[in-house]
Every structure is written in C-alpha cells, then in structure tokens.
Amino acid sequence: QKEVEQNSGPLSVPEGAIASLNCTYSDRVSQSFFWYRQYSGKSPELIMSIYSNGDKEDGRFTAQLNKASQYVSLLIRDSQPSDSATYLCAVPGGKLIFGQGTELSVKP
Amino acid sequence: DAGITQSPRYKITETGRQVTLMCHQTWSHSYMFWYRQDLGHGLRLIYYSAAADITDKGEVPDGYVVSRSKTENFPLTLESATRSQTSVYFCASSELGAHQPQHFGDGTRLSIL
Numbered sequence: 001q002k003e004v005e006q007n008s009g010p011l012s013v014p015e016g017a018i019a020s021l022n023c024t025y026s027d028r029v030s031q032s033f034f035w036y037r038q039y040s041g042k043s044p045e046l047i048m049s050i051y052s053n054g055d056k057e058d059g060r061f062t063a064q065l066n067k068a069s070q071y072v073s074l075l076i077r078d079s080q081p082s083d084s085a086t087y088l089c090a091v092p093g094g095k096l097i098f099g100q101g102t103e104l105s106v107k108p
Numbered sequence: 109d110a111g112i113t114q115s116p117r118y119k120i121t122e123t124g125r126q127v128t129l130m131c132h133q134t135w136s137h138s139y140m141f142w143y144r145q146d147l148g149h150g151l152r153l154i155y156y157s158a159a160a161d162i163t164d165k166g167e168v169p170d171g172y173v174v175s176r177s178k179t180e181n182f183p184l185t186l187e188s189a190t191r192s193q194t195s196v197y198f199c200a201s202s203e204l205g206a207h208q209p210q211h212f213g214d215g216t217r218l219s220i221l
Contacts, residue, residue, distance in 0.1 A: 034209055043198055043212040044151070088151070092207030095141075095166065100150035 004091045006099035014107050019076040021102050023089030026070070033065060033072045036088040038101065044088055048074060079106045111135075114199050114213035122221050127186045129216050131199030139202040140182040141210060142166075142174065144195040151198070156206060157182055189220045 003026040013019045023033075032051045036044040050056045050063040050072065062075040072091075076083055086101040112133040121127050131140065142154040143166075153166030155174040163174050171193060173185045186193055196217050200210040 043215050046209050095153055095206045098151040
C-alpha cells in the first residue's frame with residue numbers, strides 16, 4: 001500500500017507571504033501527482049496536476065516535483081486570506097491515494 | 109449545467125436503518141467513486157466503479173453496498189446503519205481512470221443517532 005504523508009498543520013502565514021506545502025510519498029513508480037484544495041464544509045477541488053520533475057506554475061500556484069527525493073510541494077505566492085483551506089496531496093496507486101491534508105491559515 | 113450531484117445533502121437517521129445516498133453525473137465519466145471523510149482519517153475510498161455493472165471494493169467497504177446499472181448513477185447503500193458510519197460522504201468521477209484526476213460532488217453529511 002502506497003503511503004502519502006503531509007504535515008497536518010495548521011500552517012499559518014501572513015497575507016502576502018509565500019506558503020509552502022509539502023507531501024512525501026512512498027512509491028517510486030508514481031508518475032503523476034495532484035493537489036486539491038478543500039474549503040471548510042466543502043468538497044475537494046483539483047487545483048494542480050504535475051507529471052514530470054521540476055516546476056509547474058499556474059498563476060500564484062507552483063507545484064514542484066522531485067521524484068528522486070519522493071516529494072511534491074505546492075507553493076502559493078502572495079498568499080491571500082481566501083487561500084485559507086486544507087490542501088490535499090493525491091498520488092496514484094491503482095486508485096488515488098490522498099494525504100490527510102495540510103490546513104493553511106492566511107492571516108490578514 | 110454538467111456536473112456531479114449528490115443527494116441528500118444532509119441526512120439524519122437511526123442505527124439499524126437502511127440509508128441510500130445518491131450520486132449522479134452528467135459528464136459520462138466511466139469511473140465513479142465513493143469516499144468517506146472523517147477527522148483524523150482524511151479521505152478513505154469505500155467503493156469504486158470502472159463502468160456500468162463493474163464495481164470493486166476500496167479501503168473501507170464493510171457495511172456498504174453499491175450498484176451501477178447506468179453509467180451516470182452510482183448509489184451507495186448502508187444496509188444497517190451504525191454510529192461509526194456517521195461521516196461526510198463524497199462521490200467523485202473521473203474520465204480517464206482510477207488513478208487520474210477526480211471531480212467531487214458537494215458531499216452528503218450523514219448523522220446516525
């Protein structure tokens with residue numbers, strides 16, 4: 001069984017700062033990775049997919065993948081209070097395996 | 109508007125009752141999934157389906173039954189509800205496969221007294 005680990009947080013950053021969320025996984029053959037955002041009381045929403053080593057940028061969000069070290073991270077630049085949510089990392093393992101999520105709080 | 113809808117959004121029932129949660133998607137996605145989400149456990153897969161009439165167990169299938177007679181519908185039944193099944197239940201679908209990105213419904217908050 002593949003494992004996906006995330007720090008549960010909460011991670012607190014001031015508005016305008018960079019928030020860094022990390023995820024490690026146990027299976028070396030995983031080829032793709034996904035980040036979901038879940039607001040309190042809402043369903044998970046896919047925000048980023050990354051399939052190859054390196055960085056992928058989408059607006060204020062950057063996903064970074066390092067397969068050799070088996071981690072994937074999500075950077076949120078210029079963090080806004082509206083970014084306050086739980087961020088779930090998901091790794092394919094037959095089915096998607098979700099981490100337990102990191103709670104991010106952006107303070108005005 | 110296309111999407112994935114779950115019903116009911118909220119449900120309160122008693123132990124021993126049968127409960128069915130509905131999931132309907134309009135994308136014609138082949139894959140559909142049921143998860144439960146509990147504090148401290150994250151998202152746990154209950155059952156999934158690769159196509160109509162094809163279903164398979166996930167991580168926590170005990171006490172649940174699913175069926176998929178039509179591509180667009182994937183109901184989840186608790187045959188005899190227990191308090192440990194109090195949870196938030198999410199249905200999801202995927203076009204490309206069980207290991208590809210999934211899109212979630214709004215969830216059903218189920219309380220069993």
